[in-house]
Amino acid sequence: MLSKSGVKYIQSLYHKKFRDEEGLFVAEGVKIVKEFLLHAADLLQRLYAIPEWIENNAMLLGQFPPDKLFEISNTELQRISSLATPNQVLAIVQKKAQQPVAPSGKEIILMLDDIQDPGNLGTIIRTADWFGINSILCGPGCADMYNAKVLQSTMGSIIRVNMQYTNLTDWHAKHDHIPIYGCTLSGTSVYEFRGDAGCIILVGNESKGIRPELLSRCTAQITIPRQGGAESLNASVATGIVLSAIMQHR
Amino acid sequence: MLSKSGVKYIQSLYHKKFRDEEGLFVAEGVKIVKEFLLHAADLLQRLYAIPEWIENNAMLLGQFPPDKLFEISNTELQRISSLATPNQVLAIVQKKAQQPVAPSGKEIILMLDDIQDPGNLGTIIRTADWFGINSILCGPGCADMYNAKVLQSTMGSIIRVNMQYTNLTDWHAKHDHIPIYGCTLSGTSVYEFRGDAGCIILVGNESKGIRPELLSRCTAQITIPRQGGAESLNASVATGIVLSAIMQHR
Numbered sequence: 033m034l035s036k037s038g039v040k041y042i043q044s045l046y047h048k049k050f051r052d053e054e055g056l057f058v059a060e061g062v063k064i065v066k067e068f069l070l071h072a073a074d075l076l077q078r079l080y081a082i083p084e085w086i087e088n089n090a091m092l093l094g095q096f097p098p099d100k101l102f103e104i105s106n107t108e109l110q111r112i113s114s115l116a117t118p119n120q121v122l123a124i125v126q127k128k129a130q131q132p133v134a135p136s137g138k139e140i141i142l143m144l145d146d147i148q149d150p151g152n153l154g155t156i157i158r159t160a161d162w163f164g165i166n167s168i169l170c171g172p173g174c175a176d177m178y179n180a181k182v183l184q185s186t187m188g189s190i191i192r193v194n195m196q197y198t199n200l201t202d203w204h205a206k207h208d209h210i211p212i213y214g215c216t217l218s219g220t221s222v223y224e225f226r227g228d229a230g231c232i233i234l235v236g237n238e239s240k241g242i243r244p245e246l247l248s249r250c251t252a253q254i255t256i257p258r259q260g261g262a263e264s265l266n267a268s269v270a271t272g273i274v275l276s277a278i279m280q281h282r
Numbered sequence: 283m284l285s286k287s288g289v290k291y292i293q294s295l296y297h298k299k300f301r302d303e304e305g306l307f308v309a310e311g312v313k314i315v316k317e318f319l320l321h322a323a324d325l326l327q328r329l330y331a332i333p334e335w336i337e338n339n340a341m342l343l344g345q346f347p348p349d350k351l352f353e354i355s356n357t358e359l360q361r362i363s364s365l366a367t368p369n370q371v372l373a374i375v376q377k378k379a380q381q382p383v384a385p386s387g388k389e390i391i392l393m394l395d396d397i398q399d400p401g402n403l404g405t406i407i408r409t410a411d412w413f414g415i416n417s418i419l420c421g422p423g424c425a426d427m428y429n430a431k432v433l434q435s436t437m438g439s440i441i442r443v444n445m446q447y448t449n450l451t452d453w454h455a456k457h458d459h460i461p462i463y464g465c466t467l468s469g470t471s472v473y474e475f476r477g478d479a480g481c482i483i484l485v486g487n488e489s490k491g492i493r494p495e496l497l498s499r500c501t502a503q504i505t506i507p508r509q510g511g512a513e514s515l516n517a518s519v520a521t522g523i524v525l526s527a528i529m530q531h532r
Contacts, residue, residue, distance in 0.1 A: 266408060
């Protein structure tokens with residue numbers, strides 16, 4: 033049985049302020065919890081699951097400390113979940129210490145200036161992971177990576193991709209030998225673009241694009257040629273298309 | 283002033299059943315209403331707008347019948363809006379009669395089997411419009427194109443893209459000379475794929491993919507090569523990548 037204060041505590045973790053204070057976050061659903069159990073079980077502080085999930089995941093739970101596993105009812109899960117349709121299991125997870133992005137000079141780094149929509153950020157993390165991109169730099173205006181909707185949209189990729197939140201201009205001032213290619217509505221066609229071995233792909237805010245102080249740091253601008261009527265593309269779709277076009281030649 | 287029954291009536295249009303009965307839907311926000319005023323003003327039955335929007339859009343409203351324009355307060359807009367942050371103006375719009383997709387043999391038709399997430403469907407419509415694809419066939423399991431979240435995500439592209447909801451197997455039985463290329467997790471790399479002049483690109487459900495009865499109608503399967511750890515891509519991102527890879531050679 034979950035106590036009233038226990039429920040309150042979990043609910044408080046849906047707010048960034050409390051996540052930051054506690055160094056914890058909530059990860060929900062069968063898919064993401066499985067990823068944590070397989071690849072980062074040591075970060076799992078507590079698991080709350082319905083009997084059905086516990087039964088079906090005996091193998092996966094093999095080494096997991098039983099005192100950290102709490103069987104709850106569907107009604108209890110509903111009370112602590114942030115999802116409209118709660119999905120069997122919910123984990124309280126310890127945040128990893130932020131690993132600074134350390135460029136080797138050979139990889140593509142994704143830089144996100146002010147991606148505010150949690151669904152977009154999560155989808156971009158998932159897409160980066162698909163293309164084997166391991167480092168994402170986020171400006172302070174980006175959605176929080178531990179936001180429930182972000183985590184949901186990453187489909188577990190959050191475990192594999194290294195995220196650093198930082199002032200992007202300051203960061204690049206210290207790494208200004210790395211060329212930045214900014215995704216905009218004008219510039220070189222992404223189909224003709226061949227990035228350097230080590231470079232940064234910069235994606236800007238959903239409606240305002242890349243801020244001027246970052247745009248001025250760009251080596252070049254790249255664009256997805258338009259053939260129809262839409263004024264722009266969704267930020268996560270555009271990121272996927274750009275990464276795909278670049279990665280196919282690497 | 284909006285009457286109580288007026289508010290109720292507009293709110294009822296957020297349900298598919300009532301939209302179907304009335305032949306009407308709600309389009310919200312500065313961007314989409316502007317697209318309707320510019321390109322399909324005859325479909326606009328009523329506009330509800332705050333004074334600020336009316337003032338700023340005198341030019342746009344030039345020929346619009348004043349008896350169809352209603353000035354409302356921010357509080358009133360909040361009551362009829364489906365958005366967390368209502369956006370100045372809301373329109374009651376007449377549905378167009380569904381235009382059957384009539385293949386010319388030269389165009390790419392997008393076929394969507396069971397895209398259930400409204401945000402995904404809207405984003406796919408917007409992406410198709412960007413690449414100049416004008417025809418989308420939706421299976422009956424797809425989200426309703428007049429759902430508020432779908433419309434929001436299309437960013438106005440709904441006006442330019444012709445959508446037909448139909449049984450996809452039956453439809454293709456009547457047009458079986460058109461090759462279908464199904465997007466799956468295996469198959470020819472989309473980077474090597476060259477579609478026929480006229481063909482269908484088929485995208486399946488977010489978690490289950492393409493149903494067997496449609497998969498068996500596919501001429502070939504195409505895939506986006508994976509280079510990292512994610513198990514799959516978001517459906518709208520995958521659609522964007524596939525369309526981009528194909529359209530760059532046309």
